[in-house]
Amino acid sequence: MSAGEDIPASARPHLPRGVKLKRDEARGGFALLAPERIVRADPVAAAVLERCDGQRTLAEIVDDLCVTYRGERGRIEADVRRLLADLAAKKMVRL
């Protein structure tokens, strides 16, 4: 089983209080800020995290990304699941 396969498609992922996605003016790109952690978010991760607003479901987020990036759905979904599972284990995303 690859990471995040067990996240339900109806999950509404969001950043908990104390975790923030921020544009990094000094270095460019985005950073994810959490307690004692500064994680650089590449453009793909930033695009996913911007959509994690607690309103949209995982399925809707993947749909939206497929439209924006014109990618293959299976691959995009696997990437999103892997990212969310990784960040959830670090308590930086809530599912």
Next chain:
Amino acid sequence: MSEEADKTPPAPLGLLAELTHRCPLRCPYCSNPIALESREGELDAATWGRVFVEAAALGVMHIHLSGGEPVSRRDLPDIVAHCAEAGLYSNLITSGLGLTQALVERLADRGLDHVQLSIQDAEPDSADRIAGYRGAHARKLEAAQWIVATGMPLTINAVIHRANVSRATKIVALAVELGARRVEIAHAQYYGWALANRAALMPARAEADAAWAAVEEMRIALEGAIVIDHVAPDYHARTPKPCMGGWGRKTLNVSPSGKVLPCHAAETIPGLEFWSVKDHSLADIWRRAPAFNAFRGTEWMAEPCRSCDRRTIDFGGCRCQALALLGDARATDPVCSLSPHHDVVGRVANRDSVSDAAYRYRAAPRSFEKA
């Protein structure tokens, strides 16, 4: 001039704001300097606000509001608000003493992002003895509940030393029980008061090793439930920790009166010239202050660091530690097994771990106001 101007250091990520040296507790391992700064000289909230704006422009992302006990400052909510206005992530590092539920809620409303609460032990009597304050532990547990109730992430932080080393795992368990999102188990680092108290704090090597292994096991068992950060007992290590991610590379530290230091212990190093936010902009200090350039990069190094391929990984280790153990801040950190003086570390650790020295407490608080 040109050589100095050519050096463009990377942008710093974090700033530790020591809002005050006042504190109601007397932890024997306090990182404050032995000579504490007075209340009269403390920067006001507006000046801190200006410093935060300059920090954000420099590239800083995290502000750590620390002390002493930052809650000793009545204007703490305004200082927190200044962080939020500057778009900075704020972290309050507190003992919990002086907090009330109303104040915790007020800080959350003004945009505080994270609270790091120190505890001294998992066992109340021992915890109070270490802190030098009866009833402190119970008040901390209460504060933890108020913090969690606001939704702000809580970190529980504990310094590990001889009196609590056997309960390191119990401290992790307590953090989980309190609803913390993160716990920091930090074996004592011997600077400031901890250096003065080293003989009373140093655990036996076997105990430190056992505590380390047990907490590492919990890290695996608790993945997803809590984030565990673990700081090694470096007198028992073979490679040094990178000093603050490299001197003048990632962080700056501003003292209560506005002196800007590369690290909180940097003032112990003789001959360094520190600049103040009262006289210079933060950008100017970061780039040009002599104290920041003293050990920046690898130019200053002597052998064995100079030709070592780890020199850009650990930057020769800790300058303050080299000074404390060898009397020479320019030497290779003797924690490194390649240091010709590495044996000093083991000898000091063994000697101190069987000493029966009593705690030497920091000066009784002078002007701590009851909240």
